[in-house]
Amino acid sequence: MKINRREFVKRMSAGAAVTALAGCMSNAGRPAAGRVVVIGAGYAGATAAKYIRLWAPDIDVTLVERDAEFISCPLSNLVLGGSKTIRDMTVGYGGLAKYGVKLMRDDAVAVDPVKREVRLASGASLQYDRLVVAPGVDVQYDTLPGLASADAQSKVLHAWKAGAQTVALRKQLETMRDGGVYAVHIPKAPYRCPPGPYERACQVAHYFKTAKPKSKVLILDANEDVVSKKGLFMAAWNGPYKGIVEYRPNSELEDVDASTLTAKLQFGSVNADVLNVIPPQRAGNIALVTGLITANNRWCGVNWQTMESIKVPGVHVLGDATLSAQLMPKSGHMANQHAKVCAAAIIAMIKHEPVNQEPMMVNTCYSFIDDKNVVHVASVHAYDASEKTMLPIKGAGGLSDKANELEGTYALSWAKNIWADMLG
Amino acid sequence: MAVAVGCPLNAHAQDANSIRGMAATCANCHGTEGRSAGTVPGLAGVDKTQIVQQMQDFKTGKRASTIMQQLARGFTDAQIEQIAAWFSAQKK
Numbered sequence A: 001m002k003i004n005r006r007e008f009v010k011r012m013s014a015g016a017a018v019t020a021l022a023g024c025m026s027n028a029g030r031p032a033a034g035r036v037v038v039i040g041a042g043y044a045g046a047t048a049a050k051y052i053r054l055w056a057p058d059i060d061v062t063l064v065e066r067d068a069e070f071i072s073c074p075l076s077n078l079v080l081g082g083s084k085t086i087r088d089m090t091v092g093y094g095g096l097a098k099y100g101v102k103l104m105r106d107d108a109v110a111v112d113p114v115k116r117e118v119r120l121a122s123g124a125s126l127q128y129d130r131l132v133v134a135p136g137v138d139v140q141y142d143t144l145p146g147l148a149s150a151d152a153q154s155k156v157l158h159a160w161k162a163g164a165q166t167v168a169l170r171k172q173l174e175t176m177r178d179g180g181v182y183a184v185h186i187p188k189a190p191y192r193c194p195p196g197p198y199e200r201a202c203q204v205a206h207y208f209k210t211a212k213p214k215s216k217v218l219i220l221d222a223n224e225d226v227v228s229k230k231g232l233f234m235a236a237w238n239g240p241y242k243g244i245v246e247y248r249p250n251s252e253l254e255d256v257d258a259s260t261l262t263a264k265l266q267f268g269s270v271n272a273d274v275l276n277v278i279p280p281q282r283a284g285n286i287a288l289v290t291g292l293i294t295a296n297n298r299w300c301g302v303n304w305q306t307m308e309s310i311k312v313p314g315v316h317v318l319g320d321a322t323l324s325a326q327l328m329p330k331s332g333h334m335a336n337q338h339a340k341v342c343a344a345a346i347i348a349m350i351k352h353e354p355v356n357q358e359p360m361m362v363n364t365c366y367s368f369i370d371d372k373n374v375v376h377v378a379s380v381h382a383y384d385a386s387e388k389t390m391l392p393i394k395g396a397g398g399l400s401d402k403a404n405e406l407e408g409t410y411a412l413s414w415a416k417n418i419w420a421d422m423l424g
Numbered sequence B: 001m002a003v004a005v006g007c008p009l010n011a012h013a014q015d016a017n018s019i020r021g022m023a024a025t026c027a028n029c030h031g032t033e034g035r036s037a038g039t040v041p042g043l044a045g046v047d048k049t050q051i052v053q054q055m056q057d058f059k060t061g062k063r064a065s066t067i068m069q070q071l072a073r074g075f076t077d078a079q080i081e082q083i084a085a086w087f088s089a090q091k092k
Helices: A005-012 A016-024 A045-055 A077-081 A094-099 A150-155 A164-175 A196-211 A230-238 A285-289 A332-350 A405-423 B010-024 B048-060 B068-072 B077-088
Strands: A034-039 A059-065 A102-105 A108-112 A117-120 A125-127 A130-133 A137-139 A181-186 A216-221 A245-248 A253-257 A262-265 A269-271 A274-277 A281-283 A315-317 A360-368 A374-384 A389-392
Touching: A034 A045, A034 A125, A034 A332, A045 A059, A045 A094, A045 A130, A045 A332, A045 A405, A059 A332, A077 A164, A077 A196, A077 A360, A094 A405, A108 A285, A130 A332, A164 A274, A181 A196, A196 A216, A196 A230, A196 A245, A196 A360, A230 A245, A253 A274, A262 A274, A281 A285, A315 A332, A332 A360, A332 A405, A332 B010, A360 A405, A374 A405, A374 B068, B010 B077, B048 B068, B048 B077
Parallel strands: A034 A059, A034 A130, A059 A102, A130 A315, A181 A216, A181 A274, A216 A245
Antiparallel strands: A108 A117, A117 A125, A137 A281, A253 A262, A262 A269, A360 A374, A374 A389
16 A cells, blocks of 8 residues: 555644654554655665664665665775775675665655655655655766766776775776886865775775885875874875875866876876876765755755755755764764764654754774774764754864774774664 | 644653664664674673773773773763663663
């Protein structure tokens, strides 16, 4: 039986007494208390879907995902370093079934926020009471004419979404001659995973040091300084990777010549043997076409108590696609935390219960310096009622003192647990 | 249609939700509801006083840690009591 939303609301609002009871009584044997559709099964979306069902099994949750399996971006730099394979960071979606999450392998192409309906590439459509949009980022090639063609994009990879691109970039590194140059370009912040490009430089340097000792890593950073964990990364580049890694700040890319692997900068050009350009990013396409983008044509502003869009009612946005609050990185860990705040808020809204006014979030980003030694950055964030945003708690959070093996084991434990927290 | 209709237990539900939410900030590293799949210890079913003591020792630095000192300092003593009670009530 299909109940559309209007019919659903009609039934629910037959009387205030009915509505009130719906929030207080068990729903066993009754129609679902509400319907939630989640678009995107990454760190944000999968966590939201699971936690809504975990905390409110009477709410119907459909999760729409275009890929067959989850492939983690965090840890994927280890594939470039050679100590892990892409299989090591691939997890199936099967575990979500035991929570009663309905998984649909499909692509959301449009949202009608008035009819509260999601249209899918297959032609099907889904009705919702609350929609969660967790699309991650799309890379923006439009500023780089030399990367307009698919052919150019296959020569100059970004590998900023884990999967085929990661594997292809590793192949390029493997076939590169010893004595060659790997150059990586980092876009201006904000971008997905602030420490990620610097960790990547370390991973490639680690590979070169053992397999191709005459080769170099060149970091072309559009930012004026290292964006994340500066001291810890500099210690690696001036320590174990001295003579291998060269760091160049203020190196914004103007264009690329993919046929010669040339990075054209404001002052001069750089030729590489492997050129890895991480383009600027914005919220994934479904956020754009749904009109959720509110800042710089790139990011989606949200109410941090509910993760609901500040623009489109009934639609919640999570993860990297959001306009980040102060000192809040676009990370997988943070996306998981967005999802839990959102799950609790959606349940409260559907059940007409009060929404938690003071949500908290924790962030941690582990970065691998080599195959064993790891550094972290951590922060704790709480909702500030006067600023109406999440703010980092002063005195909490911080960095590792130095790279160490113990945190190497904790970082792998982190991956195991967060993947199970979202998918298991 | 009535919005925010009050159940008798609403204030209570609000508190319970906020505590559950705080505990969920630990789950990425300690496992869903504190049941860990990794080398970081689980917290489900651990004695409340033990969790409180460990968190206080992290906070003061009495117990050395890689990361817990930095995280424990983000929570008040009252919040730590609530989180510890929540985890101790979960099944292992």
